[in-house]
Amino acid sequence: MRSVKPWQSALIHLSILIIVAAVLYPVLWVVKMAFEPGQSFSAGGVPWPSEWSLDNFATVVLTADSDGWLFGRQLLNSVVVSVTTALIGVTLSATAAYALSRWSFPGKDRTISAFLVTQMFPGVVMLIPLYILLDGVGLLDNQLGLALVYSTTSVPFSVWMLKGYFDTIPTALEEAALLDGCTRWQTFRWVIFPLARPALAVVSLFSFMTAWNEFILAATLMSDERSFTLPVVLQRFVDNYGTEWGNFAAGSVIVSLPVMILFFMLQKHFVEGLTAGSVKG
Numbered sequence: 001m002r003s004v005k006p007w008q009s010a011l012i013h014l015s016i017l018i019i020v021a022a023v024l025y026p027v028l029w030v031v032k033m034a035f036e037p038g039q040s041f042s043a044g045g046v047p048w049p050s051e052w053s054l055d056n057f058a059t060v061v062l063t064a065d066s067d068g069w070l071f072g073r074q075l076l077n078s079v080v081v082s083v084t085t086a087l088i089g090v091t092l093s094a095t096a097a098y099a100l101s102r103w104s105f106p107g108k109d110r111t112i113s114a115f116l117v118t119q120m121f122p123g124v125v126m127l128i129p130l131y132i133l134l135d136g137v138g139l140l141d142n143q144l145g146l147a148l149v150y151s152t153t154s155v156p157f158s159v160w161m162l163k164g165y166f167d168t169i170p171t172a173l174e175e176a177a178l179l180d181g182c183t184r185w186q187t188f189r190w191v192i193f194p195l196a197r198p199a200l201a202v203v204s205l206f207s208f209m210t211a212w213n214e215f216i217l218a219a220t221l222m223s224d225e226r227s228f229t230l231p232v233v234l235q236r237f238v239d240n241y242g243t244e245w246g247n248f249a250a251g252s253v254i255v256s257l258p259v260m261i262l263f264f265m266l267q268k269h270f271v272e273g274l275t276a277g278s279v280k281g
Contacts, residue, residue: 033249041245056250070226071233077143078229079258082211084147085154089207090200092151093158098188100159101166102174112163115156123153124216134221141227146218150211158203165199166192201266209259230255 028047037053063071100112130149131140139145169192177187193200215231222228234255237248 030249030252033245034253036246039242039244039246041243056246057254059247060251060254065225067226073226074228074230074233077227078212078255080143081147081150081229082208084144085150085211086204086207088147088151089154089158089210090204093155093162093203094193094196094200095188096155097159097162098166098192100163102171112160115159118153118156119160123149123214126152127217127220130217131221141222141224143227146221146229147211149217149221150214151207154203154207154210157206161203161206162196162199165196169195205262205266208262212255212259 025047032047032049033041034056035052035054036049037051037055061071062069067073100108130152134140134142134145134149137145139148173191173195174187177191178184182190211229213231214229215235218229219232219235222232230251234248234251237244237251
């Protein structure tokens with residue numbers, strides 16, 4: 001193996017530092033506006049607050065209406081919708097992917113292709129029919145209805161992801177479990193499901209982020225302020241007469257924290273979950 005010369009190592013590290021600085025610079029600007037008092041968009045080369053204050057965070061978090069703590073209700077909406085979307089996505093996609101991986105049946109190849117075709121269209125294309133369907137069943141301004149809508153985009157990706165992963169798990173493990181007296185469901189639940197934990201972590205986070213960060217569908221399907229999710233709340237800081245940059249930045253930091261925490265909690269599963277399904281073992 002060829003050794004790296006000191007000047008080459010220094011150049012590599014310098015390049016990495018420059019790339020990291022370029023990536024973090026916009027993030028630091030958001031943090032600066034969040035912690036600086038006032039709502040103006042301050043210009044300058046240093047993304048560091050000249051004065052530290054939690055006023056913007058207090059304004060966002062302590063938002064209330066006549067019925068009580070409004071921001072708390074909107075935060076709960078986002079959590080409920082995102083967790084429900086993740087649960088629906090994992091449950092439906094895991095069982096569908098397992099069936100597509102293990103059994104041959106008429107129309108299997110077309111089914112897999114259909115899942116791929118659905119990824120070619122953005123969710124907003126289905127907005128009108130989804131709105132009509134939710135209105136017909138009485139799920140407008142309802143967290144369950146919004147979670148079901150988000151599941152229509154998260155499930156196809158999750159099925160593709162999990163099928164590739166299930167293909168790498170040897171069928172001999174299932175055959176041994178069946179010989180020991182397990183049913184097909186017990187084999188899936190106690191043998192396959194634990195082995196697929198890395199891939200399940202990836203699809204769970206994808207489903208969660210799909211719901212947590214989405215704005216257009218939530219803004220269209222939710223008209224009651226107490227039904228809003230956090231991305232819709234952030235948009236309320238931008239109007240035709242100006243932008244409350246401080247509050248917007250503070251809200252952005254708050255919205256980003258749960259996703260960052262999940263990334264740190266699940267990061268050990270990501271590389272294995274994203275790459276194991278790319279080859280068949």
